[in-house]
Amino acid sequence: MKIAIASGKGGTGKTTVAVNFALALEDVQLFDCDVEEPNCNLFLGFDLEPVEEVTCLVPEINPDWCTLCKNCASFCKYNALAALPNKILSFPSLCHGCGGCRHVCPAESIEEKPRPIGMIEKTSSKNSLTFFRGILDIGEVMATPVIRALQRHIDESRPVILDSPPGTACPALAVMGCADYCVLVTESTPFGFHDFLLALEATRALKVPAGVVLNRDGIGDSRVEDFCRAEGIPILLRIPDERMIARLYSEGIPFIKEMPEWKEKFKNILKTINTVTCKSKGV
C-alpha cells in the first residue's frame, strides 16, 4: 500500500500529516519525496546516512569526430546544445538526459556521462520508522529523476507514506502517480479550495483514488466539505485550527507525540483507505 500525501497549494500541512500519520502507524516507511525542500526530518530529527548519488546522463561531444551537422542541437527540446558554425557547445544544467542527441548523431561523436544532480539518504539509526528522503542539489531543476530514484528504495511488502511536493507539475505527478491512494491535504479557504480542485483533477487523470484531510478546520467556510459531500469524496480527518497544534509545529514537534489521542485518529485513516481501495479492486 503506497499512500501519497499531496496538495495543490503549498503550506497546507502535507508534511504535518505525513509525519504524524507515519508515527501513528507501526512498521511503516516514510519517504520524503519533496526533494526540493525535504522537511520531514525537521520534525523527526533522525541521523541520516547517504544511500546513493542521483545522476543525469549528459552529452559529451568528441570534437574530432563531430561533423557539425547540428542534428543534436536541433533535436534538443530543452536547448541544452548550441550549434555554432565551428563548434557545438553544451549546457548540462538544461539537459534532461533523454539521450536523443546521441541517437541522432550520425558520427557517433556523442558519449553520455553521468552528472550528479541529487542524493538519496536514509535513517542510519535503528528506528521503528524506516525513513528515506531525496535531495535535489541547489541550482538543479530536475526533481523528477531524484524522486524516481528515491522510489526505487520502497519496500513493496510494507505500507509506505510518500510526502509529495505541492502543486500539479511533474514532480507532484511522479509521486501521486505511483501511489495506490492519495490523501489531499487542504484548508477550506478560496485559495485552498481552488488548488485542491487542481490536485483532485490530477488524481482523477492518474486514476488514483483520493480522500481529504481538512487542515486548520474551523477557518474559512464549508466549501471543501460541501464539494466533497456532493462528489462522494471521503473526508478522512479534520485537524482543527488549534493553538497547541500550531505551537508544536513551530517547535518542530510532531503533535501526536504530545497529543497521543490523535494516534487512533491517524490509524483510522489507514482503515478507511484500506476499505476504499479493497472496494475499488473488487475484493
Add this chain to the structure above:
Amino acid sequence: MKICISACGKDLDSEVDPQFGRCNYFVLIDPDTGSVTSIINPGSEASGGAGIRAAEAIACAGAGILLTGSVGPKSFSILSEAGIETYSGIRGTVDFALKEYKSRKLAILKGPNTSLSNGMKKS
C-alpha cells in the same frame, strides 16, 4: 561583419528590445553594403534556454557585433565563443541604437550583465 540589434520588429524604425534572449526579432545591418535584414528569434518562445537559441541563431547569421540590453551567463558564453562583440544600453529605435553605437555611446560588455532566466520576467 554584420551588426545585430535585438528588436520588437523587423526594420530600422522598429523599437529595440533590450531582452536579448526573449526579443522577437534580430535586425542585421551590413555596414559595408548598408543592407538591412532580419531573423525571427528562435528563442523568444522557448520554455528554457532562450538565450542559447538566440545566440546560436545570430552566430549562424553572421553577426560580429551585437547591440542589446541584458545578456545572461549562458548566452554570453556562446557570444564570446563565437567572437561576437556585445554592447549594451540600447534604447529607442533600431536606427537610433545604430547611431548611438557609431558615436560610441554604448558600453561594451565584458561579461553577463543579468542573472539566469531574467528574460522570463518580461511583462
